[in-house]
Amino acid sequence: MLLKITNLRVYFKSADGFVKAADGVDLELYPGEILGLVGETGSGKTVLGLAITRLLPKTAAVSGEVLYRGQNLLALPEEEMRKVRGRQVSMIFQNPLSSLNPALSIGEQIAEVLREHQGLKRKAAWQRAGELLELTGIPAKWIRSYPHELSGGMRQRAMIAIGLACAPSLLIADEPTRGLDVTIQVQIVELLHAVTKGVSPPRSMLLITHDLGVAAALTDRLAVMYAGKIVEYGRTGEVFRNPRHPYTRALLDSHPSNGLIATKGFSPSLINLPPGCSFHPRCKKARKKCAHEPPLVQRIGMDHGVRCFYA
Amino acid sequence: MYILEVTRGKKMLLTGSILIFGFMALAVFAPFIAPYDPDDVKVEKRLLPPGEHHLMGTDGFGRDIFSRVVFGTRYSLFLALVVVSINLLLGLMVGSIAGYFGGLIDELIMRIVDILLAFPNIILALCIVGVLGPSIQNLILALVALGWVGYTRVSRGLVLSIKEQGFIGAAKALGGSNMYIIMRHIIPNAFPPLLVLATLHVSHTILSIAALSFLGLGVQAPTPEWGAMLSEGKQFIFTHPHVMIFPGVAITLSVLSFNLLGEGLRDVLDPRAREVLNV
Amino acid sequence: MKRLLIQRLVSAVFVMLIASFLSFSLLFSAPGNPAETILRQQSGLDPTYDEIELFMKRHDLNRPFLVQCLQWLYLLTHGKLGVSLRTGEPVLEEFTARFGATFQLAVAAMALSVIIGLPIGVFAATKPNSLFDHIIRVVSLAGVSIPEFWLGLMLMLCFSLALGWLPCFGHGTVRHLVLPMITLAVGITASLMRFVRTSMLEVLNLDYIKTAKAKGLREVVIVWKHALKNALIPVVTILGTQLGHLLAGAVIVETVFSWPGIGKFFVDSIYARDYPVIQGFVLIIAAIYVLVNLLVDILYVYLDPRVRYEGRS
Numbered sequence: 001m002l003l004k005i006t007n008l009r010v011y012f013k014s015a016d017g018f019v020k021a022a023d024g025v026d027l028e029l030y031p032g033e034i035l036g037l038v039g040e041t042g043s044g045k046t047v048l049g050l051a052i053t054r055l056l057p058k059t060a061a062v063s064g065e066v067l068y069r070g071q072n073l074l075a076l077p078e079e080e081m082r083k084v085r086g087r088q089v090s091m092i093f094q095n096p097l098s099s100l101n102p103a104l105s106i107g108e109q110i111a112e113v114l115r116e117h118q119g120l121k122r123k124a125a126w127q128r129a130g131e132l133l134e135l136t137g138i139p140a141k142w143i144r145s146y147p148h149e150l151s152g153g154m155r156q157r158a159m160i161a162i163g164l165a166c167a168p169s170l171l172i173a174d175e176p177t178r179g180l181d182v183t184i185q186v187q188i189v190e191l192l193h194a195v196t197k198g199v200s201p202p203r204s205m206l207l208i209t210h211d212l213g214v215a216a217a218l219t220d221r222l223a224v225m226y227a228g229k230i231v232e233y234g235r236t237g238e239v240f241r242n243p244r245h246p247y248t249r250a251l252l253d254s255h256p257s258n259g260l261i262a263t264k265g266f267s268p269s270l271i272n273l274p275p276g277c278s279f280h281p282r283c284k285k286a287r288k289k290c291a292h293e294p295p296l297v298q299r300i301g302m303d304h305g306v307r308c309f310y311a
Numbered sequence: 312m313y314i315l316e317v318t319r320g321k322k323m324l325l326t327g328s329i330l331i332f333g334f335m336a337l338a339v340f341a342p343f344i345a346p347y348d349p350d351d352v353k354v355e356k357r358l359l360p361p362g363e364h365h366l367m368g369t370d371g372f373g374r375d376i377f378s379r380v381v382f383g384t385r386y387s388l389f390l391a392l393v394v395v396s397i398n399l400l401l402g403l404m405v406g407s408i409a410g411y412f413g414g415l416i417d418e419l420i421m422r423i424v425d426i427l428l429a430f431p432n433i434i435l436a437l438c439i440v441g442v443l444g445p446s447i448q449n450l451i452l453a454l455v456a457l458g459w460v461g462y463t464r465v466s467r468g469l470v471l472s473i474k475e476q477g478f479i480g481a482a483k484a485l486g487g488s489n490m491y492i493i494m495r496h497i498i499p500n501a502f503p504p505l506l507v508l509a510t511l512h513v514s515h516t517i518l519s520i521a522a523l524s525f526l527g528l529g530v531q532a533p534t535p536e537w538g539a540m541l542s543e544g545k546q547f548i549f550t551h552p553h554v555m556i557f558p559g560v561a562i563t564l565s566v567l568s569f570n571l572l573g574e575g576l577r578d579v580l581d582p583r584a585r586e587v588l589n590v
Numbered sequence: 591m592k593r594l595l596i597q598r599l600v601s602a603v604f605v606m607l608i609a610s611f612l613s614f615s616l617l618f619s620a621p622g623n624p625a626e627t628i629l630r631q632q633s634g635l636d637p638t639y640d641e642i643e644l645f646m647k648r649h650d651l652n653r654p655f656l657v658q659c660l661q662w663l664y665l666l667t668h669g670k671l672g673v674s675l676r677t678g679e680p681v682l683e684e685f686t687a688r689f690g691a692t693f694q695l696a697v698a699a700m701a702l703s704v705i706i707g708l709p710i711g712v713f714a715a716t717k718p719n720s721l722f723d724h725i726i727r728v729v730s731l732a733g734v735s736i737p738e739f740w741l742g743l744m745l746m747l748c749f750s751l752a753l754g755w756l757p758c759f760g761h762g763t764v765r766h767l768v769l770p771m772i773t774l775a776v777g778i779t780a781s782l783m784r785f786v787r788t789s790m791l792e793v794l795n796l797d798y799i800k801t802a803k804a805k806g807l808r809e810v811v812i813v814w815k816h817a818l819k820n821a822l823i824p825v826v827t828i829l830g831t832q833l834g835h836l837l838a839g840a841v842i843v844e845t846v847f848s849w850p851g852i853g854k855f856f857v858d859s860i861y862a863r864d865y866p867v868i869q870g871f872v873l874i875i876a877a878i879y880v881l882v883n884l885l886v887d888i889l890y891v892y893l894d895p896r897v898r899y900e901g902r903s
Binding site: 422423425426427428430431432433434435437438440441442514518521522525526527528538541545548549552555556558559562563566567570571574 | 597598601602604605731732734735736737738739740743744746747751831834835837838841842845856857859860861863865868869872875876879880883
Binding site for chain 1: 796797798800801802803804805806807808811815816819820823894
């Protein structure tokens, strides 16, 4: 197992109480596989990614275990963690216009990672940066361009190039297709496929997305997140064909191709979570127990789990 | 982060307010607080060091420095407040006009404002006072000549954002004239950031008044204005330094208190105000 | 982008014209007769009517307002700013002769401010709300609150008189430069520190800093390369304001320390009612100020790659 997350909790202190962005998350990711983390905005997906790479602000209280190759990342001294970031575990972000430094060329933003982690000299790093750009579909001659000179799709590719610079074993992609034209989205999905499954040995990826189409196209396994908890997980095909959690079902139903069926209610405030099962106020199948006891994860079949009493 | 800013802001606000209140009290109750008449010349008591009879000693003419410092609050503070009030109103008017009418008028006004924005007020003030002669009226004129500029940009920005919010449409629909709209709707909404600006401007103005008076071009001796006191005391700096120390401390403290108040207000008020102020 | 700069230039010229006209009109509202004052100063006795008439004729002070005004504008365009009533030398020459000293002082003060203010501002931003940060905030607030002339005198008192390390008047050696330089630098360092800190804090909160951290870069690199490069851009915009402070400060500091620069000459001319000098200097200073701001605008455009292409800030 490459990544094993156990009972991860991320609480933010606020004036009104604790924001429970992640409330006891368990996840497993195997070498060479792409695990999708889906859920609506505000479900805690991004926070999870940031927790793994320890990029959360100081106001976050993090507890639990994040084992990467057996080592608990949460317990590492900062200096050690810095060596992991970008080298073993790379995270790339959404909205590359604001996520890339506007004052540095994209070549420089790639080269500096190489210089830092692999000790390459200026010239060698620059050369490798050009190769990485080509790899992600950007002409190498644009190496001196600035982020604002590129289109959205190109920027995302540059972002990916930066993430792959030191050939990390785990790539965490946070909403890599958000805000892009549909045609560009397809290209990015293909690129992501090429740099994970298309290399040997295949690279692992944690794909954080709210786009079910992208999740369906890329992922091997899927974890569905709601209000800071994983409510269902399993092989992607299985979850799509046979969604057991009412929320997963609702998520799938709301997809345009399935009829855009809306679910009543709003996602809960992470400060004032409903008692018992967080989804029960909106759940068609909710019964008395659901409002009092928080359900635990039940295994239904090989590698398929659901957090529900009545799945 | 925001919460921390507000708490620190509240502390500054409190400290600044207390200090200012203290100064105001000194100014208003000066005759009761000052032990001696500030203009009472007693040549035999010249240049006494601080002691039991004279808290801060006496100056070159035997006048009690403490009393003079206390009375000095009247000049520095009230003058500064007058100047800033005039500037505020002027800037508000000009900025509102620019924002409300838009178009060429707006362009023209803002171009001029852009250029004038950081021009050293004091050089022009020196010029005006220097040419027209030192008097309180000329002093005020000199400080008002460029002082209004800082408020224009803020006023205009607020007018523009209010315009977009539709208060104007509603008022117009009810039949209000242009002037009425400017007066009743725009100005009250512009208040908080302008208040911060004005507070900081007061501290700046106190410094300018003191500097001009120090150069003999502002409030004239024998008036017990702090800058003028420093100007008179300059000659004794090496022999009787106490004459110079106390008025200077008074200036620094009063300026500091307004700075604290202004900064505190800025931290406590809506962070949007900070964007408008561009800091 | 070029359009913006040309607009700036045009408005600058426009403002300068207004300034010239205003400064000239000011002369005519002046009480008393400058001729009388100058002559009285020169000879120590009350000048006679004839002497005043002569003086006025020689300096063209008895023509009607509009004529003098046009004359003035005409001369301006030829670079002639009039002649000092005190020294008899052309105003422009008096300016250039003394400008060097002021420039020396200003550059030294600016350099000191940057050397001290910039690193401290950056460092304070990396440790927000720490003890260091709080101390810096208090110190910078105090620094902005102290009247410069008083600070100069206090420093003089301390270092010249009490400790005898540095001279307090005059000009010539580096030791003479120290006190005026420090006095002038205090205010500027304080505001620079605060501005750098604020700018850095804003930048450090931005997304691309998170990306830089995610890449595993060292904190030093993140702060000094990624953040500072972007944070300095708005700092450049306040260079114009700082120039204003420098000019204003120079006037006061030079007077206190008898530093032979344009500031001291300006103040002396005011005392003497040397109107050509007063007018001329204000205009020259306005021109310098406008020019520097224009340069700052250009610099800003050069520094921010985004503005270069989009033409807006």
